[in-house]
């Protein structure tokens with residue numbers, strides 16, 4: 001059991017900031033006295049929480065009432081005012097938002113926005129080597145097949161346009177050439 005107040009509190013809070021519930025590393029953490037020392041608040045754990053330093057600074061020696069007000073003002077989605085918070089390690093169930101395109105298997109799921117689809121399509125095309133679709137209609141079919149034929153026509157043609165715009169392919173007539 002950690003013995004320093006900060007470490008003890010972080011431990012008791014399961015490694016999370018008391019307020020925003022984000023992963024809290026010791027360097028970013030500080031002890032917040034709920035009733036400020038200036039207002040007679042004690043040092044015991046029942047008056048202390050570990051939280052993001054930035055929030056501690058903001059709360060300063062506000063009264064408990066004002067602090068509750070600050071928390072309530074966030075209407076349930078409490079974020080400590082950390083600005084560019086460094087990405088939390090391990091603790092959050094963090095899936096990297098940028099999946100590595102090369103690792104995408106042939107059949108990909110349908111739920112991602114078009115920007116993701118575009119990079120998936122490009123990555124899949126690269127994997128095809130010389131076996132790339134050589135006509136517009138084959139390419140369109142092939143892209144659609146990647147998404148279990150569930151892509152709306154508009155999205156399909158916008159993907160083909162993006163491939164052109166991104167200089168991945170050139171189209172002359174019905175023929176597709178890979179740049």
Ligand SMILES: [Zn+2]
Nearest residue numbers: 017020052080
């Ligand atoms: Zn926090």
